[in-house]
Amino acid sequence: MLKPARRRRRRHRLLRRALLGLAICLLTPVLLSLVVALYLQHQLAGQIERIDGVFGGNHDRPAKTVVATRAVNILLLGTDRRSDEPTTGTAATAASWVAGAQRSDAIMVLHIDGDRRGASVISIPRDSWVTIPGHGPGKINAAFSYGGPSLAVRTIENVTGIRIDHLAVVDRNGFRELTDSLGGVTLDVPETVHDSYRDVTWTAGRHTMSGDEALDYVGQRAGLPGGDFDRIHRQQHFLRTVLDETLTQELVKEPRHAYRVLDILTKNLSVDSDWSVGQMRGLLVSLRHLRSAGIGYLTVPVAGTGMEGSQSVVHLDRAGNEELWNAVRDDTVSDWLATNPASETPAAVG
Incomplete structure (x- = not known):
């Protein structure tokens, strides 16, 4: 016992x-x-392709303010190269940049608030007439054509006075594949409009668009009352729809679908080589409480349109832009937008 x-x-x-x-x-x-x-x-x-030397050659870069040290500014570029071959990401079979071969069709600055509770997507019209370092006056989208990603970043920093922390570039092929991987993206077209350039008519109502259709839709300006400004609104509306309805809802419920989408995205995305995997992971983790309602979409203030020689251009509102970019530097974009509602992208676009 x-x-x-x-x-x-x-x-x-x-x-x-x-x-x-x-x-x-x-x-x-x-x-x-x-x-x-x-x-x-x-x-x-x-799988994400790295771009070397993005921040090289500019020894007089803007500094971050003390109050905005945790805020992050990411330059988002969509290139307009008409090619059957991918030019961005590890899926690329053609050079990501060839002098004179392509311009940045979509130019956005993603500002992420220091407290990670808000973010802003700020579009800059591609025809904005600015000074391009080493090339003089020109359309802002020509910077990418002249000197690739590095000159594009340098031009944006010189025009805005803000420091760009990272760069992300995707081409038309990447946009098309990402849209198709989502099973298409559903957008509401408020009124019937005809695109005379592509000979496409968008009827009023709800449309689930394939990659090719989405490219036509966000690329249209012929037949739109606001021309390129309406195109910017469409680009932002597309992005907002993807974030609101697809990424934040359906993909969370279907991990396999989420992986397939992320697989396509990372294969077609190129970023600056200074952006480490650890930094990406840390940023994503810090954004876990950010909701779509906390993301604002806006376009920089413009003074109007005009001609520079034979070129149709957009003239920026210098005073309005100075106020906006000061707000970005001070991490107070939401406050600026509250007092400048005309710059916000409308919920419904044509």
Whole structure:
């Protein structure tokens, strides 16, 4: 017969074994999920193409203000190269930049607030007449054509006075593949409009657009009352729809679908080589509480349109832009937008 002390020790051993077994049963799926998540993260991040020397050649870059050290400014460029070959991401089979071959069709600055509770997507009209370093006056989208990503960043920093932290570039092929991977994107067209350039008519109502259709829709300006300004609104409306209805809802419910979309995105995306995987992961984690309602969409203030020689251009409102970019530097964009509602992208666009 076991003595009381031995019985207690035996019960303790049995209890420890039982608890250890229970812990293994509970933790194994968690650990397995963690390993899988880390593997997928590494695999996806490894697919992103890196662009070297993006911030080189500019030794007089704007500094961050003390109050906005945690804020992040990302320059988003959509290139307009008409090519059947991808030019961005690891899926690229053609050069990402060839002098004179392409321009930046969409130019946006994504400003992420320092407290990570808000963000702003700020569009700059591609025909904005600015000074391009080393080339003199020209349309802002020509900077990418003249000197690639590095000159594009340098031009944006000189025009805005803000410091760009990172760059992300996607071409038309990437846009098309991403849209198709989502099963199309559904947009509401408020009124019937005809695109005489592409000979396409968009009837009023709801349309689920394929990649090719979405490219036509966000690229149209012929037949739109506001021309290029309406095109900017369409680009932002498309982005807002993707974030609101697709990424934040459907993909969360379907992990396999989410992986397929992220796989397509990372294969077609190019970013600056200074943007490490760890920095990307840290930024994504810090944005876990950001909701779509906290993202504002706006266009920089403009003074009007005009001609510079034979070129139709957009003249920026210097005073309005100075106020806006000061707000970006001070991390107070939401306050600026509240007092300048005319710059905000309307909820419904033509």
